Amino acid sequence: MKKTIFVLILIVFFLQYSTFSMIEGFSVFSTELILCFLLALFLRRTYLENLTWAFFAGLLVDYFSDSVLGFNVLVFAVIVFVIDFLKRKLALKEMHFSIVAIIVFFGTILSDFLILFFSNLLLLVKILDNPISIDFSWNYFLVKILLAVIGFFFYRTILFIEKVFGIGLREIRIDKI
């Protein structure tokens, strides 16, 4: 299962970086494909495992971008924490489309806010040179809605893989407070 997730993260990353960025019209949402996948994955795995995947995926994104090494790791790690918090509150074994879509929708927006927050922080300590800004227009939210749908598709894919590997719902630890 872990090897499959490793390969899936690589595939989704290269789909984002090398495939959809080349197709006219697809580059709009392709910048957050890996984030979408991670949000869906974080809903199904344990906290420590999620942090491992966040670390790996974050480093992968950092190596293929101009961002400081560790920047995306930081963002993904905080998202893992937030998702784990939500999982404890919801305590659902398998999530309905609407809940997954809402979590992915707000997860991608949270990621942008974290990017803004951390980039301004790093700017203050002179680790970053240029400020980042995000255009919160109607297009922005439309893209997030599309990403929410894609996130659910990823969620179903992960559920399917779990079924293939025979990992039942009892394997997924969702702690209720």
Next chain:
Amino acid sequence: MKLSKKNNIVVLFVVILFVVILMLLTRGSKNKPLEEPVRRSLTPTAGFFSNIGFWFDDKFSFVKEMGGLKKQNQQLFEEIINLKGRLARIEEIEKENEELRAQIELAPRDKFSLISAMVIGKDLKNQEETAHLNRGKKDGIKEQMAVIVGEGILVGKVSRVFKTSCDVELLINRASKINAEIVKNGARGIARGQFGTSLVLDMIPQTVKIERGDTVITSGIGGLLPRGLLIGYTQSATPTSDQLFQKTSLILPSQMDKLMVVWIVEGEK
């Protein structure tokens, strides 16, 4: 392993601390640790996936443009790019003739030694428009080399080089700054990327009259980029916030999101 909520916070804090230490240790360093082996090992995979992307783009374009129209459109598009590059040179020659100065060597493609490269990935997030090419140090690529398409249309410059690949900072990258010149009147300014989507020609003296459609080329100042590469065309000028200069948006002659094969300017022949 079950973790309590408190332990979750502790683990998160440890991860954040580790990442911050990593950032502080690598601050100021141009290359990230282990970046070269990671890039070298994954560049062929990126090339494979980019080919899939180009294939799909080709098919989608076909559907959109209906059969033979697609090919004709592509041919016309390439011809337009070539003609725009030639037009820039012609205007420059006219200007020099008018001022009776010695002809300055422009930058037609046949004057330069070029290396072809394929775009195998793009980083489009956070207004840092960067393209990833499949040429690197082993092909003789160096930092700050100009990257062009068509007959001499500048799309960016090489920002980082690895053994088998390199990163290109596109013109619309928010960190991109190019010394530029308006062909018609010789006014010089800085072409800056804005928001990862457009280009602005800034720091133009207030005394210069700028008209819509004026051709803007690289000025060659600084010696990094050759002179005469087409950057874009001006729109209406507006004063800068300090009222000392004026600036204008530039219309780009090439589509940054349709880059597939580019040429890296190695040097003059």
